[in-house]
């Protein structure tokens with residue numbers, strides 16, 4: 001069981017929506033697997049998930065789309 005970095009609460013597996021503001025470009029990645037603190041709501045991502053988020057963001061940066069909403073499990 002993961003412990004929360006901030007409050008030492010229990011981290012449960014779940015999904016969340018990841019939102020990012022890139023200087024006027026907004027990206028929302030839906031249904032990102034995460035661990036979520038049951039006490040304070042802090043969310044953490046595994047290394048593999050972070051790597052995939054970075055890839056999605058890299059692709060998005062090269063487009064001129066102002067807002068992108070993508071499913072994580074694409």
Ligand SMILES: [Zn+2]
Pocket residue numbers: 004005006007008009037038039040041042
């Ligand atoms: Zn917490």
